Amino acid sequence: MYNLLKGKKGIIFGALNEQSIAWKVAERAHEEGAEFVLTNAPIALRMGQLNALAEKTGSQVIAADATSLEDITALVEQSMEILGGKIDFVLHSIGMSVNVRKKIHYTDSNYDFTAKGWDISALSFHKVMNVLYNKKAMSEWGSIVALTYMAAQRVFPDYNDMADNKAYLESIARSFGYFFGRDHKVRVNTISQSPTPTTAGSGVKGFDGFIEYAEKMSPLGNASALECADYTISMFSDLTKKVTMQNLFHDGGFSNMGVSDPVMEKFE
Numbered sequence: 001m002y003n004l005l006k007g008k009k010g011i012i013f014g015a016l017n018e019q020s021i022a023w024k025v026a027e028r029a030h031e032e033g034a035e036f037v038l039t040n041a042p043i044a045l046r047m048g049q050l051n052a053l054a055e056k057t058g059s060q061v062i063a064a065d066a067t068s069l070e071d072i073t074a075l076v077e078q079s080m081e082i083l084g085g086k087i088d089f090v091l092h093s094i095g096m097s098v099n100v101r102k103k104i105h106y107t108d109s110n111y112d113f114t115a116k117g118w119d120i121s122a123l124s125f126h127k128v129m130n131v132l133y134n135k136k137a138m139s140e141w142g143s144i145v146a147l148t149y150m151a152a153q154r155v156f157p158d159y160n161d162m163a164d165n166k167a168y169l170e171s172i173a174r175s176f177g178y179f180f181g182r183d184h185k186v187r188v189n190t191i192s193q194s195p196t197p198t199t200a201g202s203g204v205k206g207f208d209g210f211i212e213y214a215e216k217m218s219p220l221g222n223a224s225a226l227e228c229a230d231y232t233i234s235m236f237s238d239l240t241k242k243v244t245m246q247n248l249f250h251d252g253g254f255s256n257m258g259v260s261d262p263v264m265e266k267f268e
């Protein structure tokens with residue numbers, strides 16, 4: 001370990017179970033010397049195993065529905081009290097589509113479900129940054145990261161309305177990143193991760209074929225949740241101070257591929 005986050009304070013959204021990308025980020029942040037608050041939706045806290053992670057990393061858990069400005073405000077205020085000052089890093093690792101859950105086809109969207117999924121998966125990122133910005137809760141040279149997927153740029157038919165949510169999420173990172181950079185010297189980025197076997201990931205129809213295809217297409221193979229955590233830690237560290245408003249692909253090279261030899265072999 002490199003003490004990359006020694007003395008840094010953070011808030012980590014979205015650790016549900018050991019598979020969660022946010023779970024791995026919390027473990028790695030702890031190893032790198034950070035202190036942080038863990039948060040998730042109240043229902044996830046009832047279902048999940050977050051207390052075990054809190055114990056392991058010496059963290060407190062605060063329930064917050066990321067679509068509620070009231071909850072986020074209380075979360076940020078309490079986090080600053082617990083951690084004793086401003087926040088250096090924030091991970092937004094939240095995604096959910098009701099249309100996907102209910103197996104409703106993209107061409108037949110239920111728009112109440114679309115709106116709910118958009119609020120949770122995309123607009124919540126704006127709400128979190130709104131509170132952090134207006135409360136001046138972030139330290140100078142702080143870093144905010146949200147997780148995204150390449151369906152924001154290219155079509156993956158079964159990714160459904162999450163593709164649109166991710167496009168919106170990535171746009172918020174750019175738009176808010178301008179104001180956060182200009183006014184508070186805080187950077188805002190999205191990390192576009194390979195398909196990863198988690199609760200959210202496995203909910204996508206045909207996930208097994210999908211992850212296998214990405215593995216065969218990527219010269220370095222798919223990036224794991226732990227590798228995603230490592231990259232996220234580097235984005236929270238002082239080694240990446242001038243990286244902002246970017247969508248950063250962390251996918252073993254997948255996003256620049258046309259076709260690979262192992263995939264071609266299947267057609268020859």
Ligand code: NAI
Nearest residue numbers: 014016020021044066094095147148195196198199200201
């Ligand atoms: P996960 O299922 O472990 O995490 C999703 C989290 O969102 C859960 O902890 C859940 O409780 C939380 N959440 C849902 N509604 C919420 C609400 N209203 N308020 C607060 N939190 C809420 O799955 P995973 O894969 O770790 O997902 C984390 C992020 O990574 C998501 O943004 C996902 O889209 C993204 N991602 C995942 C990939 C994958 O293949 N698993 C690939 C690329 C990006």
